[in-house]
Amino acid sequence: VVRQVPPDFLRPLVVVMLVLVLLYSIFRRDWGRENKYGGMGRRVLLLSAVVAFTFGFYDGFFGPGTGSFMLFAFLLVGFDFLGAAANARALNFASNLAAVLLFAYFGLVDFTYAVPMGAAMIVGAWCGARLAIKKGTSYVRPLFIAVTAVLIGKQLFDLFSK
Numbered sequence: 516v517v518r519q520v521p522p523d524f525l526r527p528l529v530v531v532m533l534v535l536v537l538l539y540s541i542f543r544r545d546w547g548r549e550n551k552y553g554g555m556g557r558r559v560l561l562l563s564a565v566v567a568f569t570f571g572f573y574d575g576f577f578g579p580g581t582g583s584f585m586l587f588a589f590l591l592v593g594f595d596f597l598g599a600a601a602n603a604r605a606l607n608f609a610s611n612l613a614a615v616l617l618f619a620y621f622g623l624v625d626f627t628y629a630v631p632m633g634a635a636m637i638v639g640a641w642c643g644a645r646l647a648i649k650k651g652t653s654y655v656r657p658l659f660i661a662v663t664a665v666l667i668g669k670q671l672f673d674l675f676s677k
Contacts, residue, residue, distance in 0.1 A: 525577050526674045530667060533580050536587045537663045552593035559592055574610040579670055582607050583663045596652040596659065
């Protein structure tokens with residue numbers, strides 16, 4: 516699909532969705548402060564499978580905002596910001612690994628860029644995870660809001676600079 520459909524038609528939709536996620540996160544100040552996750556029941560399992568497939572497809576096809584959307588989904592099922600961020604990163608990593616393997620299989624990966632970039636991302640993720648665990652939800656929530664706002668700005672810039 517990624518090779519057949521131009522991703523430009525998704526940009527406006529992604530911006531709108533990110534703005535909604537941002538506004539919801541800003542105005543629900545107490546949201547994600549404590550873990551209210553009730554476990555993996557049948558309904559949550561089914562919903563999780565659909566959401567994981569959808570995000571995996573979206574991440575492989577287009578990508579921007581996937582981490583924010585995943586974090587938002589984990590918050591919706593009751594995780595606190597730290598737990599939601601950790602689970603979103605793990606799921607995002609799995610999605611990215613699957614995409615790399617698929618694109619590598621088709622010979623579409625330039626390893627001279629991919630290997631150093633992947634190593635830098637691993638170091639950044641390790642440092643970020645240690646900081647998030649140390650600082651907790653009071654650090655992760657404002658960072659999520661800031662990163663989502665920057666991502667909206669970048670998407671708008673890309674949208675209007677063509």
